[in-house]
Amino acid sequence: MKKHEVIGLLLAGGQGSRLGVLTKEIAKPAVLYGGKYRIIDFSLSNCINSGIHTVGVLTQYQPLKLNNHIGIGKPWDMDRLNGGLTILAPYLKNEKGEWYKGTANAVYQNIQYVDKIDPEYVVILSGDHIYKMNYSKMLAFHKEKKADATISVIEVPIEEASRYGIMNATEEGSIYEFEEKPEKPKSNLASMGVYIFSWKVLREYLIRDNAYQDSNNDFGKNIIPRMLNDGLSMWAYRFEGYWRDVGTIQAYWESNMDLIKRIPNFNLFDPGWRVYTPNPVQPAHYVGTNGSIKTSIVAEGCMVYGKVSNSVIFPGVYIGENAVVEDSIIMSNSVVKKGSYIKKTILDEKVVVGENAKIGIGQEVPNEYRPAIYNSGITVVGEYANIPAYAVIGKNVMIDMQVTEADFVTLEVESGKSIFKGGVEG
Amino acid sequence: MNNILGIILTGGNSNNLGELSINRSSAAMPIGGKYRAIDFVLSNMVNSGVVSVGVITQYNFRSLMDHLGSGKEWDLDRRTKGLFIFPPFISPESNSWYRGSADALYNNLSFLRRSDEEYAIIAQGGNCIYKMDYTDMFDFHMQKDADITIVYREMTDFEPDDLKRLGIIQKDSDERLTDFQEKPLHPLSNNASIGIYIMKKSLLISLLEECVAHGDYDFVKDILIKKINSLKVYGYKFNGYWRSMCSVQLYYRTNMELLNPEIREELFKTGGKIFTKVKDETPAKYNYEAEVTNSIVGDGCIIEGIVQNSILFRGVTVNKGAVVKNSIIMQGSIIEDNAILVNTILDKNVQVTQGKSLKGEDNWPIIVGRKAIV
Numbered sequence: 001m002k003k004h005e006v007i008g009l010l011l012a013g014g015q016g017s018r019l020g021v022l023t024k025e026i027a028k029p030a031v032l033y034g035g036k037y038r039i040i041d042f043s044l045s046n047c048i049n050s051g052i053h054t055v056g057v058l059t060q061y062q063p064l065k066l067n068n069h070i071g072i073g074k075p076w077d078m079d080r081l082n083g084g085l086t087i088l089a090p091y092l093k094n095e096k097g098e099w100y101k102g103t104a105n106a107v108y109q110n111i112q113y114v115d116k117i118d119p120e121y122v123v124i125l126s127g128d129h130i131y132k133m134n135y136s137k138m139l140a141f142h143k144e145k146k147a148d149a150t151i152s153v154i155e156v157p158i159e160e161a162s163r164y165g166i167m168n169a170t171e172e173g174s175i176y177e178f179e180e181k182p183e184k185p186k187s188n189l190a191s192m193g194v195y196i197f198s199w200k201v202l203r204e205y206l207i208r209d210n211a212y213q214d215s216n217n218d219f220g221k222n223i224i225p226r227m228l229n230d231g232l233s234m235w236a237y238r239f240e241g242y243w244r245d246v247g248t249i250q251a252y253w254e255s256n257m258d259l260i261k262r263i264p265n266f267n268l269f270d271p272g273w274r275v276y277t278p279n280p281v282q283p284a285h286y287v288g289t290n291g292s293i294k295t296s297i298v299a300e301g302c303m304v305y306g307k308v309s310n311s312v313i314f315p316g317v318y319i320g321e322n323a324v325v326e327d328s329i330i331m332s333n334s335v336v337k338k339g340s341y342i343k344k345t346i347l348d349e350k351v352v353v354g355e356n357a358k359i360g361i362g363q364e365v366p367n368e369y370r371p372a373i374y375n376s377g378i379t380v381v382g383e384y385a386n387i388p389a390y391a392v393i394g395k396n397v398m399i400d401m402q403v404t405e406a407d408f409v410t411l412e413v414e415s416g417k418s419i420f421k422g423g424v425e426g
Numbered sequence: 427m428n429n430i431l432g433i434i435l436t437g438g439n440s441n442n443l444g445e446l447s448i449n450r451s452s453a454a455m456p457i458g459g460k461y462r463a464i465d466f467v468l469s470n471m472v473n474s475g476v477v478s479v480g481v482i483t484q485y486n487f488r489s490l491m492d493h494l495g496s497g498k499e500w501d502l503d504r505r506t507k508g509l510f511i512f513p514p515f516i517s518p519e520s521n522s523w524y525r526g527s528a529d530a531l532y533n534n535l536s537f538l539r540r541s542d543e544e545y546a547i548i549a550q551g552g553n554c555i556y557k558m559d560y561t562d563m564f565d566f567h568m569q570k571d572a573d574i575t576i577v578y579r580e581m582t583d584f585e586p587d588d589l590k591r592l593g594i595i596q597k598d599s600d601e602r603l604t605d606f607q608e609k610p611l612h613p614l615s616n617n618a619s620i621g622i623y624i625m626k627k628s629l630l631i632s633l634l635e636e637c638v639a640h641g642d643y644d645f646v647k648d649i650l651i652k653k654i655n656s657l658k659v660y661g662y663k664f665n666g667y668w669r670s671m672c673s674v675q676l677y678y679r680t681n682m683e684l685l686n687p688e689i690r691e692e693l694f695k696t697g698g699k700i701f702t703k704v705k706d707e708t709p710a711k712y713n714y715e716a717e718v719t720n721s722i723v724g725d726g727c728i729i730e731g732i733v734q735n736s737i738l739f740r741g742v743t744v745n746k747g748a749v750v751k752n753s754i755i756m757q758g759s760i761i762e763d764n765a766i767l768v769n770t771i772l773d774k775n776v777q778v779t780q781g782k783s784l785k786g787e788d789n790w791p792i793i794v795g796r797k798a799i800v
Binding site: 034035036075259260262264268269274275276277279281282283284285286287288289290291292293294295296297298299300303312313314 | 458459460461499685687690693694699700701704706708709710711712713714715716717718719720721722723724725726728730737738739740
């Protein structure tokens with residue numbers, strides 16, 4: 001058996017709680033993105049395009065859709081005889097079983113998996129980010145610097161730097177300090193959550209970290225600072241290009257909108273770096289005689305009889321006659337019936353919007369139930385929700401998954417309100 | 427249906443498709459913005475529960491083999507059974523191309539013998555566009571205790587001239603066939619065979635052996651028509667949409683008919699999906715100037731121009747000011763600024779340069795061969 005020089009470990013267990021109802025029943029890496037993808041497709045495609053075809057995907061939170069999506073890794077060409085894709089879920093050991101307590105603990109609990117493959121290096125990735133990156137270049141850098149750990153960094157605007165883990169490094173990239181979300185950032189080099197470690201070194205640090213009772217078992221909070229403390233050879237690898245942590249409703253919406261401009265900020269039309277995903281098996285989409293689509297991306301299986309502009313439309317969506325969709329994200333198999341108007345709204349999968357309903361109009365008031373989540377003027381409708389005909393729904397509104405017409409006490413839902421399944425929060 | 431062996435005969439001469447079939451067999455003709463003709467019959471087989479399908483190829487089969495691959499997309503990459511592709515081969519008994527449909531089947535007798543299915547369903551021609559569940563036909567075959575069941579359709583939506591290209595049948599009140607005219611000058615009815623046959627595999631083998639022993643090679647002429655009285659040959663009526671893309675006009679018309687929502691509904695939304703090779707293109711992108719109406723658009727297209735009543739396959743670019751009307755634009759073609767295309771078929775990877783204008787007739791589209799630069 002040919003030895004694997006490098007493997008990928010993809011942390012896909014995060015909930016992404018700031019995505020609100022979009023991640024209520026799925027993990028953040030499984031959230032749909034860009035008209036046909038799920039967020040995790042970008043990291044997985046980066047792996048295969050970088051020549052890494054052995055990847056462990058660590059799952060924990062609501063993994064059903066994620067597992068279903070990834071399967072045995074066929075779309076990424078990772079259904080291999082030797083290596084390939086393995087889903088690593090927490091499991092019972094001896095008498096006790098435990099959940100992954102943190103990112104480092106998740107890898108710690110899978111030391112056996114890595115040991116069996118025995119690679120020279122591991123790339124630790126998160127399944128939460130949108131970017132195209134060639135990890136093999138980063139690995140070459142890691143080897144050239146004879147590093148113990150290499151952390152991929154990207155320049156962020158200094159005023160936003162306090163939201164990230166900031167690396168303070170020399171001109172050549174040698175890291176001398178790491179600050180997690182610093183109040184007064186000393187540099188604007190933010191960690192992208194992509195690490196390359198020499199496995200022997202990481203293995204030892206994971207075992208030690210696990211022994212500390214007070215540790216958060218987290219790469220950013222514990223492993224990296226401890227390695228720095230011990231004076232290991234740690235390097236920052238500068239990445240230039242599009243990278244987004246689509247962790248909030250606004251960031252998620254903006255990143256989708258980055259795909260639709262004439263010269264998009266993020267270009268998916270790149271035959272040299274394809275992004276792979278399971279095939280939805282739908283016919284090519286159809287635009288009706290009175291239909292119109294402008295500044296948008298539209299996937300297969302859609303039927304567009306109405307008007308769409310500045311939007312991202314996923315496979316199998318139906319947009320009826322005289323319906324208008326603007327500045328919105330409409331996910332797979334949703335139905336927008338005739339005469340309805342949808343503005344700056346995210347419809348999750350299989351939502352039905354009744355005839356002549358209006359969504360996303362009125363005052364901009366933050367959501368009363370979760371002001372920290374729904375505050376950017378975007379209304380979010382959970383999957384399988386049914387919006388009654390003639391409903392008028394404001395901005396920053398949250399419509400829970402699976403709500404039916406019976407859950408609407410009134411057809412007028414003001415900005416900042418929420419509609420819950422059965423009228424009950426939760 | 428897992429007791430039925432599927433056989434698709436894709437051979438056939440496709441001279442009537444002109445330039446479009448120079449580099450591909452008629453079964454590999456692109457249709458509907460992303461499909462190849464054979465996707466329909468193959469998906470019908472899979473959706474009907476047939477799990478072992480042999481595709482017998484001859485004419486320009488490279489593009490077809492490339493398309494089918496291991497049968498992954500049709501869920502036919504199986505450990506046992508699955509998809510088998512049979513191009514012609516040389517052996518001590520045979521050193522020529524397939525001389526006809528019966529000869530093609532005869533040359534692959536070992537496939538028929540080795541498989542453990544009791545029945546066989548043969549689809550002649552991989553270029554027919556329709557959605558059909560063969561299960562009902564099989565039930566009919568059993569219920570009639572037939573030796574051979576063929577599928578016929580009332581071709582009321584065909585021009586009288588088109589009927590002359592089909593096999594016309596006559597039947598009694600019990601749906602038993604009394605006559606079969608292959609490509610008749612004077613069709614006696616508008617009930618035409620659509621080239622689907624079910625029979626016991628053992629019967630098929632003995633008919634083929636007999637046929638080839640007499641020096642005959644054609645399944646319809648030398649077997650079906652000759653045996654129409656001595657065997658119980660029944661006709662099963664199919665009422666759905668059906669087109670054979672055997673000429674440029676029919677190819678053009680069939681593609682254009684997919685703009686009809688009822689036909690699309692029947693083909694794509696009812697009775698299972700139509701599977702095809704995956705290309706991993708990104709969703710189509712419409713820029714601000716795009717004006718697309720009554721058209722089918724594949725993944726990976728970038729549109730800035732005007733598109734009306736047309737079919738755009740995957741990865742087509744329509745630049746600003748360009749106008750595409752009543753046209754079929756195959757994969758990867760580029761239509762530059764201000765170019766005008768009316769009633770035109772562009773084969774794959776054609777480039778229409780700035781300001782050029784191509785206009786065909788309503789029923790006689792202009793064809794531009796692949797990789798051409800206009």
